[in-house]
Each structure stands twice: as structure tokens, then as C-alpha cells.
Amino acid sequence: MTRIGLLGITGRMGETVVETAADRDVEIVVGFATSDVESVEGVPVVHPEDAAEALADYDVDVVVDFAVPEGALVVAEACAETGVPIVVGSTGFDEDGTARLDAVSEDVALLKATNFSRGIQVLQRTVREAVAALDEYDLELMESHHNGKVDAPSGTANSILETIREERDVEPVYGREGHAPRSEDEIGVFARRAGDIRGEHELILAGNDEVLSLSHRAEDRAVFAAGALDAAVWLSDRTPGRYTFGEVIDA
Numbered sequence: 457m458t459r460i461g462l463l464g465i466t467g468r469m470g471e472t473v474v475e476t477a478a479d480r481d482v483e484i485v486v487g488f489a490t491s492d493v494e495s496v497e498g499v500p501v502v503h504p505e506d507a508a509e510a511l512a513d514y515d516v517d518v519v520v521d522f523a524v525p526e527g528a529l530v531v532a533e534a535c536a537e538t539g540v541p542i543v544v545g546s547t548g549f550d551e552d553g554t555a556r557l558d559a560v561s562e563d564v565a566l567l568k569a570t571n572f573s574r575g576i577q578v579l580q581r582t583v584r585e586a587v588a589a590l591d592e593y594d595l596e597l598m599e600s601h602h603n604g605k606v607d608a609p610s611g612t613a614n615s616i617l618e619t620i621r622e623e624r625d626v627e628p629v630y631g632r633e634g635h636a637p638r639s640e641d642e643i644g645v646f647a648r649r650a651g652d653i654r655g656e657h658e659l660i661l662a663g664n665d666e667v668l669s670l671s672h673r674a675e676d677r678a679v680f681a682a683g684a685l686d687a688a689v690w691l692s693d694r695t696p697g698r699y700t701f702g703e704v705i706d707a
């Protein structure tokens with residue numbers, strides 16, 4: 457039974473991780489959040505600033521994070537201090553945050569993924585192949601999420617963009633507007649926020665009188681929770697370093 461500390465336990469993903477954990481060989485032994493809540497579904501909740509002490513007190517094997525970069529960094533640094541691996545699911549890290557996560561991974565195993573669905577991993581591989589093969593086609597990237605999402609574009613859209621830019625020298629144009637012709641080397645990137653859309657991503661490649669559309673739609677947050685818990689179990693006995701969700705799937 458893997459003992460898990462859950463950062464963001466009071467949030468949308470936190471709630472789903474607690475539900476998903478109930479059917480698995482894992483136990484959520486402590487949660488972290490800043491709001492004044494004593495427990496969630498019987499799991500004690502601790503402020504992130506007290507994480508180092510709580511990780512030891514509750515004998516945590518691995519932390520799972522779905523929160524905000526600021527909180528993830530505080531808890532990741534507590535993990536580094538106490539030798540506890542961490543799965544990072546929060547999105548929206550800036551350069552400084554990314555460097556701080558790199559530093560954490562010198563002390564403990566760290567696995568960060570912007571999307572814990574298996575389908576997105578396959579989409580990423582397909583995107584790489586399509587962009588390389590159709591090297592003169594126009595590219596446009598779209599994502600849609602629920603109205604509570606605070607970062608845009610989504611972490612997944614940024615990861616897809618990174619994959620594309622490893623294959624082709626394109627310049628992102630975010631939420632295009634105004635009066636100017638499209639340049640050959642631009643990629644439009646669009647974010648929509650509405651209702652409770654769980655997460656949709658689409659890349660179109662257009663040219664030569666055809667349009668190839670590569671898309672993914674998450675239908676339930678449980679897909680992300682299940683992937684993150686699989687990653688947590690896999691990571692719990694790894695040595696310090698940076699790991700990817702692709703390694704979990706391929707294992």
C-alpha cells in the first residue's frame with residue numbers, strides 16, 4: 457500500500473484523486489491546502505508551510521500535486537528536505553519555478569507531467585510524426601477547458617507547442633486579432649474557457665487541399681487522477697532525478 461500526501465486536496469482534481477484512490481492499492485494519508493479545513497473525507501489537511509513535518513509524521517511515501525505552482529514549489533522543497541518523491545501535476549510554472557523543480561530533483565525523484573492521460577502521450581508522439589512529415593502545412597492549436605481554469609494556454613497546449621517547435625521553427629501567435637496576413641512560420645494558439653469542459657486539445661495541419669486534425673478529449677477528471685496515481689506508485693521507490701509519464705506508460 458503506497459502512502460500518499462495529496463497537495464490540492466480541496467480542489468477539483470484533489471476531490472477526484474481521493475475518489476480514484478479508493479479503488480486502488482494506495483492510501484491518501486495527508487492532504488495539503490491553504491484554506492482552513494481540518495479534513496477531507498477523513499483525510500487530515502495540513503498547511504503547505506508545515507509540509508516537511510507532516511511528511512515525516514504521516515510517513516508519506518510519495519506526494520501527488522494538483523494545485524498551483526506557488527504551493528507546489530513549497531511542498532516540493534519540503535519533499536527535497538525530507539527525501540520524499542513527488543509527482544507534479546500543477547501547470548503554469550514560469551522559468552524560475554522550473555529551475556526550482558530541477559533543483560528539487562537533485563535530492564529526490566520528481567515526475568512532472570502537464571497531462572496524465574495516456575491518450576495525450578500518444579497524441580504527442582503522433583504530433584511529432586505529423587509535423588515532421590507535413591512540413592509545409594499550416595499549423596493551428598486549440599484548447600478548451602472549464603471556466604475555473606486560471607492558466608492559459610493550458611499546460612498540455614504548451615507541451616504540444618514544445619513538441620512542434622522541436623520539429624519546426626514556428627512562432628506562436630496567441631489569440632490572433634487585427635489585420636495582417638498569416639505568415640508561413642506562425643502557429644495560432646487559442647484557449648477557450650466555458651462550463652465544465654474537462655480538457656480538449658486539437659492541432660490542425662492544413663495544406664495541399666486537405667486538413668489533418670489531431671485531437672483529444674478528456675471525458676472525466678478520473679483519467680488524470682488514475683495516471684497520476686500510477687505515476688506515484690511507480691515513482692515511490694526511484695532514486696533522485698527527473699522522470700516522465702512516458703516512462704511510466706512504457707514500463
Ligand SMILES: NC(=O)C1=CN([C@@H]2O[C@H](COP(=O)(O)OP(=O)(O)OC[C@H]3O[C@@H](n4cnc5c(N)ncnc54)[C@H](OP(=O)(O)O)[C@@H]3O)[C@@H](O)[C@H]2O)C=CC1
Binds near residue numbers: 528569
Ligand atoms: N497534469 C494533469 O494531468 C492535470 C493538471 N491539472 C492542473 O492541476 C491544477 C489544479 O487544478 P484544479 O484541481 O482544477 O484546481 P482547483 O482550483 O480546483 O484546486 C486548486 C487546489 O490548490 C490549492 N491551492 C491554492 N493555492 C494554493 C497555495 N498557494 N498553496 C497550496 N495549495 C494551494 C487549493 O486549495 P486552497 O485554496 O484551500 O489552498 C485547491 O486545493 C491546475 O494547475 C491544473 O492545470 C488539472 C488536471 C489534470
Ligand SMILES: O=C(O)C1=N[C@H](C(=O)O)C[C@H](O)C1
Binds near residue numbers: 571572611612654
Ligand atoms: O486545469 C485542468 O482542468 C487541466 N489542466 C491540464 C492542462 O493545463 O493542460 C491538463 C488537462 O487538460 C486539464
